[in-house]
Amino acid sequence: MAAQSLEQIVSLCKRRGFIFPGSEIYGGFQGTYDYGPLGVELKNNLRRLWWKHNVYERDDMEGVETAILMSRWVWKYSGHEAEFSDPMVDCKTCKGRFREDKMADAVCLKHSKLHPGECEGEFTEPRPFNMMFKTAVGPVPDPESFAYLRPETAQGMFVNFKNVLDSTNRKLPFGIAQQGKGFRNEITPRNFIFRVRELDMMEIEYFVMPGEDETAHDEWITDHLNWWIDEVGLSRDRLKLYEHPKEKLSHYSKRTVDILYEFPTLGFDELEGFANRTDFDLGSHSRDQDKLGLTAKVMKNDHSTERLTYFDQPNNRHIVPYVIEPAAGVDRGCLAALCEAYDEEVLENGETRIVLRFKPALAPIKVAVLPLARNKPEIVAAAKAIKNMLQASGDLRAVYDDSASIGRLYRRQDEVGTPFCVTVDYDTLGQSRDGGTELKDTVTIRDRDSMKQERIPISELLAYVKARI
Numbered sequence: 495m496a497a498q499s500l501e502q503i504v505s506l507c508k509r510r511g512f513i514f515p516g517s518e519i520y521g522g523f524q525g526t527y528d529y530g531p532l533g534v535e536l537k538n539n540l541r542r543l544w545w546k547h548n549v550y551e552r553d554d555m556e557g558v559e560t561a562i563l564m565s566r567w568v569w570k571y572s573g574h575e576a577e578f579s580d581p582m583v584d585c586k587t588c589k590g591r592f593r594e595d596k597m598a599d600a601v602c603l604k605h606s607k608l609h610p611g612e613c614e615g616e617f618t619e620p621r622p623f624n625m626m627f628k629t630a631v632g633p634v635p636d637p638e639s640f641a642y643l644r645p646e647t648a649q650g651m652f653v654n655f656k657n658v659l660d661s662t663n664r665k666l667p668f669g670i671a672q673q674g675k676g677f678r679n680e681i682t683p684r685n686f687i688f689r690v691r692e693l694d695m696m697e698i699e700y701f702v703m704p705g706e707d708e709t710a711h712d713e714w715i716t717d718h719l720n721w722w723i724d725e726v727g728l729s730r731d732r733l734k735l736y737e738h739p740k741e742k743l744s745h746y747s748k749r750t751v752d753i754l755y756e757f758p759t760l761g762f763d764e765l766e767g768f769a770n771r772t773d774f775d776l777g778s779h780s781r782d783q784d785k786l787g788l789t790a791k792v793m794k795n796d797h798s799t800e801r802l803t804y805f806d807q808p809n810n811r812h813i814v815p816y817v818i819e820p821a822a823g824v825d826r827g828c829l830a831a832l833c834e835a836y837d838e839e840v841l842e843n844g845e846t847r848i849v850l851r852f853k854p855a856l857a858p859i860k861v862a863v864l865p866l867a868r869n870k871p872e873i874v875a876a877a878k879a880i881k882n883m884l885q886a887s888g889d890l891r892a893v894y895d896d897s898a899s900i901g902r903l904y905r906r907q908d909e910v911g912t913p914f915c916v917t918v919d920y921d922t923l924g925q926s927r928d929g930g931t932e933l934k935d936t937v938t939i940r941d942r943d944s945m946k947q948e949r950i951p952i953s954e955l956l957a958y959v960k961a962r963i
């Protein structure tokens with residue numbers, strides 16, 4: 495069914511420990527969120543799936559993890575100092591500050607039910623507001639000793655292009671992948687984790703021969719669209735592609751296409767962007783630019799010590815590769831997965847259960863082991879032993895829980911998306927009330943979606959679960 499409103503997701507996330515407002519006990523800190531016990535598992539699972547698909551399962555990719563703090567020159571020559579800004583307007587009536595192109599996402603400070611522009615507010619002309627955060631560097635107070643917190647992870651990959659190329663002996667085409675934090679001083683952070691000031695990103699810079707860029711661009715879009723559907727479980731109907739108009743492209747882009755997801759309350763909005771960055775970034779960070787035959791217009795670079803080129807052996811020449819960049823937000827990915835998975839199901843007895851129908855690989859907890867009689871030490875001991883066995887031999891999160899009746903425990907696990915619940919009872923121990931011993935060393939396993947239970951030998955439990963993850 496999927497969530498009908500963002501409120502349903504915000505409330506579930508807080509209630510069950512997925513996501514909490516940042517610095518909450520001090521009244522919050524706008525644009526920041528903390529991932530709780532289940533949120534961190536969900537986030538890690540999403541990152542793991544992405545890494546597996548984009549790094550391990552391909553032969554043309556390498557991973558890196560580069561520093562958040564970088565030389566100021568990086569951001570000058572990347573164009574971010576001059577260009578990484580959003581158009582900001584001030585309302586002279588309510589004194590609010592808004593991003594001009596996202597007024598529909600904001601609310602008027604005087605009329606909380608109206609968007610700016612729907613009220614009587616009078617606005618200033620838009621002016622660019624640079625979104626990079628600055629932080630002081632070193633112990634001596636000095637206005638020149640500052641660094642920017644990176645607004646994207648991409649530049650860490652560009653400045654290491656030569657290092658990766660030389661240390662891996664790669665041939666074009668090949669790519670570099672990175673996951674990590676980015677920081678953006680958003681004018682109006684809003685809509686839960688959709689627009690935050692500290693975000694998690696999953697980015698790829700894929701280097702190709704000039705001329706092969708357009709085909710590679712299309713291939714990445716198709717590949718990742720399928721990934722969101724097949725591996726994250728988003729439905730095709732709630733995804734669409736958006737082609738950026740030429741006049742609105744970022745300073746580095748020749749063509750940009752976004753994958754949009756239909757979030758409840760917000761409607762279709764960006765989940766991942768795919769930019770053809772041409773030779774802009776490698777060219778911008780290179781010395782001797784006039785000798786490189788760049789197609790992109792770049793700022794003259796007086797500080798770089800390197801030419802970020804590739805030796806094209808068959809043609810005996812140095813070239814600057816073109817770059818295709820798929821860039822996705824982990825937070826928006828988690829939000830989309832939560833919205834998609836959310837379901838309220840009316841049961842035969844008239845009760846409603848909330849269930850998160852995550853793909854098993856994404857589910858924060860894979861198996862919950864529940865004793866049917868929590869006051870019987872031998873059943874509790876058997877259940878704990880089974881939990882430990884699953885935990886030790888499978889790379890998965892298993893939990894033991896005996897804090898409520900079995901019905902409540904099932905509901906709780908449904909609500910956080912646990913695909914399997916294992917119950918341990920007298921039959922497991924071969925002590926069933928009718929004296930039979932044929933069920934000894936077996937457990938029941940309950941499927942989250944169908945709620946059907948089957949009895950299987952403990953020795954098959956791990957293989958059963960793994961096969962379904």
Ligand code: ATP
Pocket residue numbers: 678680687688689690691693695764765766767821822823824825826827
């Ligand atoms: P938007 O137009 O929504 O501001 P953008 O085009 O600036 O986004 P990119 O620079 O392409 O975004 O960033 C890559 C991805 O990072 C986006 O597709 C999105 O998933 C995520 N992202 C960007 N900004 C934010 C943010 N403030 N909060 C959460 N995720 C973000």
